Amino acid sequence: MALPTHFDSLYxxxxxxxxxxxxxxxxxxxxxxxxxxxxxxxxGADADAAIAAARDAFDHGPWPKMAWxxxxxxxxxxxxxxxxxxxxxxxxxxxxxGSIVPVASIMQFDMAMDGLQYYIHQIERREFVTPSSVSAHxxxxxxxxxxxxxxxxxxxxxxxxxxxAYNYPFFLNLAKLGxxxxxxxxxxxxxxxxxxLEALILGDIASEVGLPPGVFSIVTGGxxxxxxxxxxxxxDQISFTxxxxxxxxxxxxxxxxxxxxxxxxxxxxxxxxxxxxxxEQAAFAGLINLTNQxxxxxxxxxxxxxxxxxxxxxxxxxxxxASQVKLGxxxxxxxxxGPLISAAQRERVLAFIEQGKADGNTLVCGGTIPPGMDxxxxxxxxxxxxxxxxxxIAQEEIFGPVVCVIGFxxxxxxxxxxxDSQYGLSGGVFSQDPGKAYRIGMKMxxxxxxxxGGGGRLNPSVPFGGYKRSGIGREYGEEGLNEYLEIKVIDxxxx
Numbered sequence: 001m002a003l004p005t006h007f008d009s010l011y012x013x014x015x016x017x018x019x020x021x022x023x024x025x026x027x028x029x030x031x032x033x034x035x036x037x038x039x040x041x042x043x044g045a046d047a048d049a050a051i052a053a054a055r056d057a058f059d060h061g062p063w064p065k066m067a068w069x070x071x072x073x074x075x076x077x078x079x080x081x082x083x084x085x086x087x088x089x090x091x092x093x094x095x096x097x098g099s100i101v102p103v104a105s106i107m108q109f110d111m112a113m114d115g116l117q118y119y120i121h122q123i124e125r126r127e128f129v130t131p132s133s134v135s136a137h138x139x140x141x142x143x144x145x146x147x148x149x150x151x152x153x154x155x156x157x158x159x160x161x162x163x164x165a166y167n168y169p170f171f172l173n174l175a176k177l178g179x180x181x182x183x184x185x186x187x188x189x190x191x192x193x194x195x196x197l198e199a200l201i202l203g204d205i206a207s208e209v210g211l212p213p214g215v216f217s218i219v220t221g222g223x224x225x226x227x228x229x230x231x232x233x234x235x236d237q238i239s240f241t242x243x244x245x246x247x248x249x250x251x252x253x254x255x256x257x258x259x260x261x262x263x264x265x266x267x268x269x270x271x272x273x274x275x276x277x278x279x280e281q282a283a284f285a286g287l288i289n290l291t292n293q294x295x296x297x298x299x300x301x302x303x304x305x306x307x308x309x310x311x312x313x314x315x316x317x318x319x320x321x322a323s324q325v326k327l328g329x330x331x332x333x334x335x336x337x338g339p340l341i342s343a344a345q346r347e348r349v350l351a352f353i354e355q356g357k358a359d360g361n362t363l364v365c366g367g368t369i370p371p372g373m374d375x376x377x378x379x380x381x382x383x384x385x386x387x388x389x390x391x392x393i394a395q396e397e398i399f400g401p402v403v404c405v406i407g408f409x410x411x412x413x414x415x416x417x418x419x420d421s422q423y424g425l426s427g428g429v430f431s432q433d434p435g436k437a438y439r440i441g442m443k444m445x446x447x448x449x450x451x452x453g454g455g456g457r458l459n460p461s462v463p464f465g466g467y468k469r470s471g472i473g474r475e476y477g478e479e480g481l482n483e484y485l486e487i488k489v490i491d492x493x494x495x
Contacts (some may be wrong), residue, residue, distance in 0.1 A: 005037030011203030013053030014213035039196035042221035047228040050217035054186040057214025064184040077209040112174035118460035119182040156184030158236030166192035183484035262473035266397040267425030270418035271301035277430035283317040295401035349400030356393035424467030
């Protein structure tokens with residue numbers, strides 16, 4: 001059965017419900033500007049209904065009380081149901097988010113499913129009630145000897161809200177749904193307005209596998225919906241992926257009710273290319289960081305710091321590689337880079353490019369809308385040779401296919417430039433001396449470092465997140481599940 005792409009209802013409390021305002025919006029393919037579906041537009045009142053259902057399901061329903069392994073069985077059914085629809089979901093990622101086929105298939109779908117399976121395995125195998133050692137000590141109240149011990153208990157946190165971005169929407173939706181439901185929380189998903197379909201398709205599948213009423217809701221909409229979800233006292237936790245500016249707003253909105261907030265925010269990550277690096281390997285990594293999802297990725301290493309002895313060669317190699325990338329409709333398997341998500345985002349990127357030129361950076365290639373591409377939100381891969389790290393294009397997250405190549409002479413200078421950023425999400429080091437690369441990576445103030453390109457794929461068993469304005473908290477790993485858990489200590493007298 002083909003996945004639906006036309007929705008006029010929200011998924012609230014386990015049922016499809018018409019939005020109170022009755023409004024729908026067209027969903028646009030960013031490569032063709034054609035309408036590919038429609039989605040309901042939720043309101044604050046719809047968000048209120050979802051919160052009420054989630055609160056009731058957590059306080060009175062079976063989900064948070066269910067045995068961990070029983071809950072894992074339900075989530076395994078969800079995982080397996082999604083797996084049977086891989087081809088259709090990948091096609092939707094291509095059409096709605098503008099992902100090229102390999103990105104849609106591997107980064108959007110496969111990595112999302114790896115993460116969901118990881119959380120299922122974690123709650124199957126992990127112990128959530130753990131005893132401590134027994135101790136004998138003097139009882140301060142009686143003066144006698146007491147034998148006592150404690151147990152540490154992990155419990156579901158409560159009602160969780162996930163707010164996701166448009167760049168990798170299916171992946172991000174599962175990255176929040178997985179740990180929230182695995183922990184026993186009830187969960188409300190608010191997708192980005194540009195990419196609602198990759199969230200709404202989860203509703204029917206959730207009903208198929210028998211999630212209890214109220215455990216999972218999907219509410220689309222704008223800022224009024226987001227503000228209701230982030231301020232309501234019945235919500236216990238917010239997990240947000242998006243810009244640092246919106247993240248700061250969400251943190252402020254959540255503060256009066258003391259919600260737990262997990263923020264996965266922006267980046268301006270640095271890739272250090274040492275003098276002894278494999279230049280072709282480094283330049284290819286530089287190309288991927290330039291073109292992946294048309295540069296709309298928080299972890300992309302868009303500041304490429306290259307030793308001055310090889311900087312000229314690196315720029316020429318990167319420029320030659322970029323010239324071979326085919327731009328076009330991502331549904332074409334030969335396409336190497338698709339579009340930006342919207343006309344507004346393209347205008348933002350073009351404004352940064354003009355600022356980059358005005359600030360004295362040298363435009364190496366790109367910087368314009370490709371000739372003859374009148375439909376779709378395309379822009380050429382753009383490379384700047386930057387004299388320093390201080391200009392706007394080297395400091396601000398552009399979220400488009402723009403990289404800055406900056407030279408350095410010493411290892412210490414490279415580390416200082418890399419750390420001269422308000423962000424700290426990712427980083428990279430290229431060197432044929434792995435010990436040196438590791439030493440440099442240890443000095444980078446960032447949540448993750450890829451040495452010589454890393455393993456090539458997200459490892460869901462290790463935590464992901466950033467320093468500074470790149471976020472608060474972690475996703476994936478035990479740390480990612482712990483964001484959705486409370487810890488209780490029970491202290492008792494053994495004798």
